[in-house]
Amino acid sequence: MTDARDLSPTPKTPAPGGDDAFILAWGRQNAALAIYRWLLLLLMLVTLTLLGLVGFLAWRNEQKTVWCFVKDSLGNVVQADPDRFLRAGEPRTEVDIKGFTRRWVLDSHAWTPLDVKDKLNLALRVVEPKAREVVKRGLRLAERKALVDRGVSGRVLDVEGDPSRQPQVLIQSRKPLSVLVTFDTTRILPDGQEEPGRRILFTLFLKEVPRTPDNMAGLTIVDGTFPGAL
Secondary structure, eight states, X not given: OOOGGGGSOOOOOOOSSHHHHHHHHHHHHHHHHHHHHHHHXXXXXXXXXXXXXXXXXXXXHHHOOOOEEEEOTTSOEEEEOHXXXXXXXXXXXXXXXXXXXXXXXXXXXXXXXXXXXXXXXXHHTTBOGGGHHHHHHHHTHHHHHHHHHXXXXXXXXXXXXXXXXXXXXXXXXXXXXXXXXXXXXXXXXXTSOEEEEXXXXXXXXXXXXXXXXXXXXXXXXXXXXXXXXX
């Protein structure tokens, strides 16, 4: 006789894989996606941080203050204007050349009996030693001394806003660097009256030198021709 228990269906054993394998794979995929999301977020944060740092450094570079200290002609350390002094190696522009020449004209041809020596020394400071005798002859110092002994002052006609009544500077060549200068002078008599002087014409030959606080144009006079007054 057969036992009734032997006729009951045999329970099925779960096959490998199936629903459990799908759930495990799905879980691993979600975990990997979560890790990728965190990595992407971290990468974005690092990128934004680097961009902010670069922007800050660029802003600081624009806002920084440059201090420039140099030695003057007496050997004293003085503060210089960095916007002008740090251009020392740049070629001299037309503004540099004409500005230097006009300042030299005012120093060399304008005087009073009280400052005539100081003005002459100031003018000769930017003249090379080998050219000083030529320049002194061109300045007619003997004639100037006679005027100073009479109490006469010299002036350069320089009327602001009227180019025709200002020193005229023409750059003739760059190599060698030469300028043609012409201007009118006046004389102030001891009683305060003014009388017209001469029209002066001469040519200066210049050379580029290192810029200094006393010579921001970076030019010096190496020679000149002084044909006289017109």
